[in-house]
Amino acid sequence: QMQLMQSGPEVKKPGTSVKVSCKSSDFTFTDSALHWVRQAPGPRLEWLGWIVVGSGYTESAQKFQGRVTLTRDLSTGTAYMELSSLQSDDTAVYYCAAGGARRFRTFESWGQGTLVIVSS
């Protein structure tokens, strides 16, 4: 399974942005799809969007369109999720999760999660 390491916790003010990174040291990174899922206290899981790592194609849930930017850096094996115009209800643990070449839409491997707190 792919090992995914996420960046550390963040505390942000309302109206600002956060950028979370997800690094893979696996050579199959470029053959995968990288998803972003969040979990607010609740504990419902919510899909934000995905990036097909090799092509760079992205798609996000309509709820987050215009607010989420998904990118990747092939040279470092790192994917990024930037969420803008943060509000208190964006407080959640944000996970990256990878789907392999034959299972793009299945979350085979997960990062450890990044806690994002939005508070004034």
Place this chain on the structure above:
Amino acid sequence: DVQMTQSPSSLSTSVGDSVTITCQASQDITNYLNWYQQKPGEPPKLLIYDASNLETGVPSRFSASGSGTGFSFTISNLQPEDIATYYCQQYDTLPLTFGGGTKVDIK
């Protein structure tokens, strides 16, 4: 969006018992359904893919079935390490969506 209705939301049972969780999709998703286990403080873990296939390394006491709109997930001979929250997830249609989760604990 495809709504996934999972039930029950929680259950309490004994070691050695069997538990069954159901997941209902708001439209036909054929067999494009996965099941995950999440323990406190950890990310989810894939247990079942394509509605009924056991992921490599997952104990055989976990099983699942279903197609179309109705799916079920069963833990046979429940072990203490199975205490967790379980989620279904459909991948037929974007956005990918999850059930609300079922928390399983020991009486």
